[in-house]
Amino acid sequence: MTVHTAIETPANIARLRAFVSDLADLIDQGHDEAAILAGGRVLLKNLIATDDWLPEAFARPSPERYQQYLLHCDSAERFSVVSFVWGPGQSTPVHDHTVWGLVGVLRGAELVESYVREEGALFCTGEGALHAGEVEAVSPSIGDIHRVSNGAQGVSVSIHVYGANIGAVKRATYAHDGTPKPFISGYANSHLPNLWDRSRS
8 A cells, every 4th residue: 555645745835836837937038058057046046045845745865865856846847856766875876967057056065076977987177165155057069977976964955957857868887998878867756846736836
């Protein structure tokens, strides 16, 4: 028997609703990728500046691996919003995205190793830390391959926005020698936060 746990919606979920609406408006304007990344960066930075809107069910770590929770997917799958939750010491493999993306840290910190793949080989191009309140972009046009690790002592939470339904996108992880392995990430959750109940406001 499947047991469904009630998801408590924070009173300030309206912040996420406004972000989703504003991002949809930005994309509706028909901008190119660079303009979407620039405008989306401002919107995401504003969202993660306040940490009172993410339902706790979408900020829970797992002892086995990092978690990817879907918060919203555009009805035409033009973009998706995801929370990534990292327990201590957890990291991704080296992977790509194949679409534009924005990553903003809500809690804790992330360590990012950037890579390029040339003639089948993988090369690290730099390492850096992303702290709470900071946003970075990824895209095949500006750099799309990286490995991300939890850079905090405790749990870290980041909010990611992608130019597709990222959990359904066929992409790849990479071995040290650059060999790709196709994967589709899916999501850790089967229920979404209710952004659209305005009865409490």
